[in-house]
Amino acid sequence: MASKIPLPSLNTEQIAFPVEIRGSQSKSHHSFGLVKSMPGKINHNNTLSQSRKTHIVSGVKQASYDKAASSVAAKTCSMLAHFWREIQGFNDWENLVEPLHPLLRQEIIRYGELVTACYKAFDLDPVSKRFLNCKYGKNSMMREVGLQDSGYQVTKYIYATPDININIPIQNVASSSSSCSRWIGYVAVSSDESVKRLGRRDVVVSFRGTVTNPEWIANFMSSLTPARLDPNNPRPDVKVESGFLSLYTSDESDKFGLGSCREQLLSEVSRLLNKYKGEELSITLAGHSMGSSLALLLAYDIAELGLNKAQNQTQSQIPVTVFSYGGPRVGNSGFKARCDELGVKVLRIVNINDPITKLPGVLLNENFRVLELGGRFEFPWSCSCYAHVGVELVLDFFNVQNPSCVHDLESYINLLKSPKINQQDHGDGADDDDNFLNKAREFMLSRAQNFKMMPWKNAAGNMVSLVQSLRT
Numbered sequence: 001m002a003s004k005i006p007l008p009s010l011n012t013e014q015i016a017f018p019v020e021i022r023g024s025q026s027k028s029h030h031s032f033g034l035v036k037s038m039p040g041k042i043n044h045n046n047t048l049s050q051s052r053k054t055h056i057v058s059g060v061k062q063a064s065y066d067k068a069a070s071s072v073a074a075k076t077c078s079m080l081a082h083f084w085r086e087i088q089g090f091n092d093w094e095n096l097v098e099p100l101h102p103l104l105r106q107e108i109i110r111y112g113e114l115v116t117a118c119y120k121a122f123d124l125d126p127v128s129k130r131f132l133n134c135k136y137g138k139n140s141m142m143r144e145v146g147l148q149d150s151g152y153q154v155t156k157y158i159y160a161t162p163d164i165n166i167n168i169p170i171q172n173v174a175s176s177s178s179s180c181s182r183w184i185g186y187v188a189v190s191s192d193e194s195v196k197r198l199g200r201r202d203v204v205v206s207f208r209g210t211v212t213n214p215e216w217i218a219n220f221m222s223s224l225t226p227a228r229l230d231p232n233n234p235r236p237d238v239k240v241e242s243g244f245l246s247l248y249t250s251d252e253s254d255k256f257g258l259g260s261c262r263e264q265l266l267s268e269v270s271r272l273l274n275k276y277k278g279e280e281l282s283i284t285l286a287g288h289s290m291g292s293s294l295a296l297l298l299a300y301d302i303a304e305l306g307l308n309k310a311q312n313q314t315q316s317q318i319p320v321t322v323f324s325y326g327g328p329r330v331g332n333s334g335f336k337a338r339c340d341e342l343g344v345k346v347l348r349i350v351n352i353n354d355p356i357t358k359l360p361g362v363l364l365n366e367n368f369r370v371l372e373l374g375g376r377f378e379f380p381w382s383c384s385c386y387a388h389v390g391v392e393l394v395l396d397f398f399n400v401q402n403p404s405c406v407h408d409l410e411s412y413i414n415l416l417k418s419p420k421i422n423q424q425d426h427g428d429g430a431d432d433d434d435n436f437l438n439k440a441r442e443f444m445l446s447r448a449q450n451f452k453m454m455p456w457k458n459a460a461g462n463m464v465s466l467v468q469s470l471r472t
Contacts, residue, residue: 025348035452038336080197081199087103088323096288097347108416117241119211120146121141132343133159133183134157141154151193152202154186155187156186157185157186158184159184160260160261161320173321178357184208187205187269187272188206195279196316203273203284204284223241224239225239227300230305235338238331245297248260248262262298277312282318282319283320283323285322285323287323287324288409296330299344300335304342318345328358347390348389349395354407360386425459
C-alpha cells in the first residue's frame, strides 16, 4: 500500500501562495492567480489576472526568481521518487494544493508541457502531406518539439474523428478531409533512466485540445448518453457527453486501418502494462480542453475494465491519474460517482475566466441538482445534470487585449512557471459572474469566426446572452 507520510515542506516564499476566490469554498476548490492586464497597462509578457485578493511573490527580480526556482526544482526532483503516489493523488492531493506544493507544481508543469507537444507537432498546413497529422515520426517527435530531455519515449500515435453527420463548410479544408481521421495525441513510456527519478515506470497518454471545426461541433453536442463501455455491466446511469463519446469510440478503420480511438488506446496501454508487469507502474493521462475529456473517458474506461489491476506484490492496483487543463464537464453525477468509486484521480487545473470549463451544463450542473431546505432534496432531473470530477486548482487570468488567452494552454503553464505579482485587491468580486459572461461572449465569438455559417456564430453569442438573461 502506498505511503501516507506527508510530504516535507519546502521554502515556497518565492513560489506561490493560495488565492481566495469567493467567501467559502469546498475542499476540492483551490486557487492560484495573476493580475489582470488592463487597458493602458498592457502586459507584454502575457501576465494574467485576478479579481480578488492575491498573495504571490512581490518585488522579486527575474534573475533571483529563476535562481530560486532552479534550486527548488533540484530539491523536488530528488523527492519525487519517494512521494510520487501523493503527487499522483493517492490522498486526493490533501495539503498539497492549498498552498500549492512545489513538487506538485513542478509535475503539473511537466505534464502540461507533454500536452503542449501535441500542439507543436500537429500539422495544420493544408498543403502539407501530413495535414491534420503529426509532423514528425515517433522517434524524433520529442526532440523536434524541444522535449528531448523529458525522459519519455513515444510508443504510439492516436487518431480520432467525431462521428458527426453535419454538412458544414470548413475553411481551407477539402470536403473529403472533413471526415477523415486526425492525430489527437500519443502514448509514451518513461525510460529506464527516468524511472529512477520518477520512482516508477510511468505510462503517459497525452491529448491535444480542440483545433478543427468538427471537433468544436463535438464540444457543443451537450446531450448526455450512457457510456456503456463495460460489456458485462452497461451501467445505464453512468452518462457522458455524446460528442466526446463519439470522438472516443468512432471507428477509424476506413482510412488508417485502425480501430476506434478507444481501441487504439486500450490496446497500447495494455501492451505496455504487460511489457513492464512486475515493475511499479503508474498511468498518467493528460489533456487540454477537449483532450482532457478524452483523458477522463480513458481513465474511467481503464478502471472500469480492470486493466489497472497490478501484477506485482507491491501494488494492489496501478494508480490512474488525470491532469486536466481547461477541461469541460464530461459526464453526469453517476459518472462522477463511478469514477470516485473506481479510484480514478483527477486534478483539474482551470482558469476561473475560461468559459470552456463551465461547459457543458451551464445551467444543469452539480450546483443545481440538490436543494438544501430543512433536509436534502434531490431534484428529479439530477441524473441529467453534468458534474465535474476530481479536485480543482483554480487559476485566475485574463488579458483584455487577447480574450482567447483565457483558454490557452501556454497561458496556464506560464502562470505556473512564473507566479510573480504584487499583492492586489480589486474589490469583493460582486460582479464576477457578469464579468465572466462578458468574457465568455468575447471568447465564443472569436472562436465562431472559424465557421462560415452565420447561424453558428449567432448561436455562440446567443447562448451566453440566454444565460445572462436568465440570471436577471
